[in-house]
Amino acid sequence: MEDTTELNTSKLGTKKYWDNFYDLERKNFKENSEDTGECWFDDNDAELNMIEFLEDNLGQYNIRSDSSIMDLGTGNGHLLFELWESESFCESKNILGVDYSEESVIFATEIAKHKDLNNKIKFQQADIFQEDWNPGKFDVVLDKGTLDAIALSGIKVGDGKSTIVEKYSGVIEKLLQVNGVFLITSCNFTQEELIKIIETDSLKMFDNVRYPSFEFGGIKGSTICTIAFVKTK
Ligand SMILES: C[S@@+](CC[C@H](N)C(=O)[O-])C[C@H]1O[C@@H](n2cnc3c(N)ncnc32)[C@H](O)[C@@H]1O
Numbered sequence: 001m002e003d004t005t006e007l008n009t010s011k012l013g014t015k016k017y018w019d020n021f022y023d024l025e026r027k028n029f030k031e032n033s034e035d036t037g038e039c040w041f042d043d044n045d046a047e048l049n050m051i052e053f054l055e056d057n058l059g060q061y062n063i064r065s066d067s068s069i070m071d072l073g074t075g076n077g078h079l080l081f082e083l084w085e086s087e088s089f090c091e092s093k094n095i096l097g098v099d100y101s102e103e104s105v106i107f108a109t110e111i112a113k114h115k116d117l118n119n120k121i122k123f124q125q126a127d128i129f130q131e132d133w134n135p136g137k138f139d140v141v142l143d144k145g146t147l148d149a150i151a152l153s154g155i156k157v158g159d160g161k162s163t164i165v166e167k168y169s170g171v172i173e174k175l176l177q178v179n180g181v182f183l184i185t186s187c188n189f190t191q192e193e194l195i196k197i198i199e200t201d202s203l204k205m206f207d208n209v210r211y212p213s214f215e216f217g218g219i220k221g222s223t224i225c226t227i228a229f230v231k232t233k
Pocket of ligand 1: 018019038039040060073074076077078098099100101102126127128129143144145146149150219
């Protein structure tokens, strides 16, 4: 059977690439404070769709205006700033963006200060696969493009027998409260592949965002997918 957890490796799967990327974004921001950096999947309005999905599902599982929220591989923190500015989650006392790139964390913190949100949204440097990393449990965990980047690292674990992608659902389980929700947007994996990667005994898909689909060669698809999972136990 085809292995859906393996993608070709790319420089986008290396920390060095992201350090250089956010170092450049910081320089641009210093020159022009309007320039807060790249917004991944902007063409598909992924960010807006993720926020609208959470707003539409307020009251479902642990999605509340005071939910604790973590953004995995937060980059420039754009998703969290937009989420805050939507005003739907401004009762939250715990909004945390995590990234393994120090440059990302410095940059996102600079933007937070500039927006006067550094008391509301925090950023932390960590590799999410570090076993001794224990930031606590969250009501909502977000991923926009991070699993995609991780998959491109080609890192193998467990004596080279499995890919790092296979460890990802364990990270989500560790970070979520029971009834907590994981919302992920990916451009590298199809909905079926994401379900296969994420679902476990306790993580179950409960809904998805419907994007316009295309048909090519008799196969239907869309360029990105956004799926929500809930931790049931
Ligand atoms: C495609 S970017 C997406 C950034 C952000 N989520 C956004 O939508 O703009 C992928 C991000 O994942 C981060 N990342 C990759 N592997 C990581 C890991 N093991 N732990 C923490 N962050 C990681 C990268 O540094 C980068 O910021």
